Amino acid sequence: xxxxxxxxxxxxxxxxxxxxxDRVEEIFEDLIVGIGNNSIYRPSLEISNEEGxxxxxxxxxxxxxxxxxxxxxxxxxxxxxxxxxxxxELAHHYLSHSWMANTGLGYxxxxxxxxEENSTMYSKDQRKxxxxxxxLFAGFYGKISGYNTLVNAKQAIKDVYExxxxxxxxxxxxxxxxxxxxxxxxxxxxxxxxxxxxLGNVLLFGGEHELSKYCYEFILRDRFNSRExxxxxxxxxLLYGISISEPPLSGLLFPVSIDQSTRAExxxxxxxxxxxxxxxxxxxxxxxxxxxxxxDSKYQPVIQNELVAMFLLLKGYKSRSDFIKTQKNLNSQSxxxxxxxxxxxxxRSERKIKKIAKKGxxxxxxxxKEAQASTTDYDSLLKKLELSPMDLIMNSSKRIGDSxxxxxxxxxxxxxxxxxLYIIKVPEQFLKNPSFSEEKSNFIKTNKGLYLLYxxx
Numbered sequence: 001x002x003x004x005x006x007x008x009x010x011x012x013x014x015x016x017x018x019x020x021x022d023r024v025e026e027i028f029e030d031l032i033v034g035i036g037n038n039s040i041y042r043p044s045l046e047i048s049n050e051e052g053x054x055x056x057x058x059x060x061x062x063x064x065x066x067x068x069x070x071x072x073x074x075x076x077x078x079x080x081x082x083x084x085x086x087x088x089e090l091a092h093h094y095l096s097h098s099w100m101a102n103t104g105l106g107y108x109x110x111x112x113x114x115x116e117e118n119s120t121m122y123s124k125d126q127r128k129x130x131x132x133x134x135x136l137f138a139g140f141y142g143k144i145s146g147y148n149t150l151v152n153a154k155q156a157i158k159d160v161y162e163x164x165x166x167x168x169x170x171x172x173x174x175x176x177x178x179x180x181x182x183x184x185x186x187x188x189x190x191x192x193x194x195x196x197x198x199l200g201n202v203l204l205f206g207g208e209h210e211l212s213k214y215c216y217e218f219i220l221r222d223r224f225n226s227r228e229x230x231x232x233x234x235x236x237x238l239l240y241g242i243s244i245s246e247p248p249l250s251g252l253l254f255p256v257s258i259d260q261s262t263r264a265e266x267x268x269x270x271x272x273x274x275x276x277x278x279x280x281x282x283x284x285x286x287x288x289x290x291x292x293x294x295x296d297s298k299y300q301p302v303i304q305n306e307l308v309a310m311f312l313l314l315k316g317y318k319s320r321s322d323f324i325k326t327q328k329n330l331n332s333q334s335x336x337x338x339x340x341x342x343x344x345x346x347x348r349s350e351r352k353i354k355k356i357a358k359k360g361x362x363x364x365x366x367x368x369k370e371a372q373a374s375t376t377d378y379d380s381l382l383k384k385l386e387l388s389p390m391d392l393i394m395n396s397s398k399r400i401g402d403s404x405x406x407x408x409x410x411x412x413x414x415x416x417x418x419x420x421l422y423i424i425k426v427p428e429q430f431l432k433n434p435s436f437s438e439e440k441s442n443f444i445k446t447n448k449g450l451y452l453l454y455x456x457x
Contacts, residue, residue: 016073016074017069017070017073020069020070020072020073020074020078021047021066021069023078023079023082024045024047024064024069024082024086025045027079027082027083027086027147028045028062028086030083030145030146030147031083031086031087031090031141031142031145032090033145034141034142034144034145035090035094035141035226037094037226037227037295037296038295038296038297038298039294039295039296040093040094041060043057043060043061043062043090043093044060044061044062045061045062045063045064045086046061046062046063046064047063047064047065047066047069048063048064048065048066049065049066050065051065051067052065052164053065054067054068054085054160054164055068055085055086055089056089057089057090057092057093060093062086062089062090062093064082064085064086064089067163068085068160068163069082071159071160071163072156072159077148077152077155079147080142080147080148080149080151080152081152081153081155081156081159083138083142083145083147083149084138084142084147084149084150084152084153084156085156085160087137087138087139087141087142087147087149088134088135088137088138090137090138090141091133091134091135091137091138092130092134094137095130095133095134095137127173127174128174128178128182131174131179131182132182132185132186135150135153135182135183135186136186136189136190138150138153139153139186139187139189139190139191140190140193140194140224142190143190143191143193143194144194144197149190150183150186150187150190151187153183154180154183154184157176157179157180157183161176188401189401192400192401192403193219193222193224193401195400195407196215196218196219196400196401196403196405197215197216197219197229198446198448199215199405199416199423200212200214200215200216200219200232201232201258201446202423202444202446202451202453203215203423203453204232204235204236204239204258205258205444205445205446206444206451206453207239207243208421208453209236209237209239209240209243209274210236210240210274211418211421212232212236213233213236213237213240213274214404214418215405216229216232216233216236217233218403220233225291225295226295227292227293227295227296227299227302228292228301230288230289230291230292230295230302231257231258231288231289231292231299231301231302231305232258233288234284234285234286234287234288234289234292234302234305234309235256235258235285235305237274237281237282237284237285237288238256238281238282238285238305238308238309238312239256240274240281241278241279241280241281241282241285241312242254242278242312244276244278244281245278248344248345249312249345252341252344252345252367253363253366253367254308254341254363255304255308255334255337255338255361255363256304256305256308257300257301257302257304257305258301278312279313282309282312282313283309283313285305285309286306286309286310286313289302289305289306289309290306293306303329304329304334307327307329307330307338310323311323311324311338311341317342317343317345317346320338320342320345321339321342324338324339324342332359333359333360333361334360334361336356336357336359336360336361336364337360337361337363337364339356339360340353340356340357340360340364340367340368341367343356344367350368353368354368378442378452378454381442381452381454382424382452382454384430384433385413385424385426385430385452386411387410387411387413387415387424389454389456391410391411392410392415392417392422392454392456393420393456395408395410395415396408397415397417400416404418405417405418406418412427413425413426413427419457420455420456420457421453421454421455421456421457422453422454422455422456423451423452423453424451424452424453424454425449425450425451426443426449426450426451426452428449
């Protein structure tokens, strides 16, 4: 009986260890997808049986030791700690930290020898900056990939130093205490960037194109870019251009795709301002879509959005019709949606349009309906949230990082403010209230929750 119990215990331990290894591979894939930059060679993952280097990046490979996996396996926040370790190592690749390339000494106690040999090439300040950038990278990408990396990073570092008996002072390299300070300094920064991206999506859904543009460009100016940010920034231009066009174009819906998850890579973008020229806005949208395609040429949302911008730049029914016929990326339903839009723009008969619309998606059906003026009583919605316009105006708020957007907590509700346009995150408990059932369509739904836009101007 004891032998059976022992065998079962060993099998259970082995099974748990294997599950942890499998989970590490899944986390690695999540982060790679989260980064989403196919313009740089994709690194691979290797699980090592060695015990001495913890985790490191070398020859386009992130290596993590079984010893480290077992250290975290079965413990609370396993995913977050592993995501931090992997994200930090991936940063050295994607951020082109040449001083770390091919060292195989990410955490190893022998890193001191490497640094001493290369002390004339890289200063301690440069290495500290690289580690700081890598932690922000791990924090931002981890956050948008679903992991609280930096919240659990300090404990991960403490566990590693203790288990591997690493010296807390290595000449020329950030000390143990400095590593912890770096993590603390980047937590808010990573959270702010993720929050501003989420607000950009909310504002884009809500038709606040200029402010959504500000959010995306704020992230880009902070030296983070991604195919998703460029895609959504392009949409801000595109949708604004549609909104300022002459009827019937200004009232039509288009088959565009907003991406709510973001990946990042270091670069800068040049800001541009909205104009009252729809054609210029469509051209500006194309510029952003092309930037997204540089990062990932097979990225489907931007391929679809680019078609919309190109379609809108064409003049005349026939040229647009010929364009639709030549697009191999359009399925039959999407082709019907574009044809319906083209016929409405050309003033074709409703009977003919309805015939084509039957082959299209919900977009075609909606485009055939007359637009109805909104009758939403936003003051009533605020009251149901136990808020009032005065609560929004007379509140104590603080800026998110160095952005122009402010955050306040009113009655435990997050309220974001930009020039008296308020973005209210609706707590889940309020949504369970039956009185909200008929008004949920007035909220903006994202992957992170439901929001209400309230303009007090």
